Amino acid sequence: MKKVLLLLANGFETYEASAFIDVIGWNLIDGDGSTRLFTCGMQKEIKTTFNQKVVVDYLIEEIDVGSFDALAVPGGFEEYNYYEDAYSEQFVSLIRKFNEQNKTIASVCVGSLPIGKSGILKNREATTYKVGKVRQQTLKSYGANVINEPVVTDLNVITSWNPSTAIDVAFLLLELLTSKNNTQHIREIMGFKPKNN
Structure with a gap:
C-alpha cells in the first residue's frame, strides 16, 4: 500500500486539499487499490480557509516518515494565518525529512x-x-529558480501556481505512485478529460 501524508496548516485551502483526498481515495476504491491518504497537522483540530474545522489523523510529532511514500502540501490564505503553521520549524522540518528520504513532495499554490x-x-x-x-518573489528569496508554468517538477518536488492546478498535481502524484494507465482510468471515471501526453 502506498501511503500519502497530507500536511495541513491552519488556514489551508479546502479545495486544494480535497483534490488529493479525492484522487487518492478514488484510486483506493475504483483504481488499483494501492493508495491511502492520511492527514496530519500541528494540532488535532485544524481550521481551514473560511473557518471549516477538520480533525487530522496524526500530529506532526507522531509521523514516521519512513512509513509514507509521499507528502502533499496544499496552500492557504494569509488572512487565515496559514503561514503561522506553515513557516514553523516543526512544519518545515517534516518537509526536510521527506526530502532527505527522496520521497515525492507535491504542493499546490x-x-x-x-x-x-x-x-x-x-x-x-x-x-x-x-x-x-x-x-513568486518570496519563493525566489528562498533560492528557487521560479518558472512561470502552471506545474513544475524538479527531481522529487512538484509545485504549482494556483488552485486550478490542484487536480493536475493530484493526478501527477497518483501517476508517480501507480502508473500512467491507472491514472488515466481514474481521470476518466472521475469525469476529467484524459491527458494525451
Whole structure:
C-alpha cells in the first residue's frame, strides 16, 4: 500500500486539499487499490480557509516518515494565518525529512512556500501563486529558480501556481505512485478529460 501524508496548516485551502483526498481515495476504491491518504497537522483540530474545522489523523510529532511514500502540501490564505503553521520549524522540518528520504513532495499554490522555507528548493526549479508577484518573489528569496508554468517538477518536488492546478498535481502524484494507465482510468471515471501526453 502506498501511503500519502497530507500536511495541513491552519488556514489551508479546502479545495486544494480535497483534490488529493479525492484522487487518492478514488484510486483506493475504483483504481488499483494501492493508495491511502492520511492527514496530519500541528494540532488535532485544524481550521481551514473560511473557518471549516477538520480533525487530522496524526500530529506532526507522531509521523514516521519512513512509513509514507509521499507528502502533499496544499496552500492557504494569509488572512487565515496559514503561514503561522506553515513557516514553523516543526512544519518545515517534516518537509526536510521527506526530502532527505527522496520521497515525492507535491504542493499546490503557496504550498510551495514552506517547501522553499525548508531550504530544499535552493537552486531548483519551482513555481507558486503568480498574481501580484509577491509570492513568486518570496519563493525566489528562498533560492528557487521560479518558472512561470502552471506545474513544475524538479527531481522529487512538484509545485504549482494556483488552485486550478490542484487536480493536475493530484493526478501527477497518483501517476508517480501507480502508473500512467491507472491514472488515466481514474481521470476518466472521475469525469476529467484524459491527458494525451
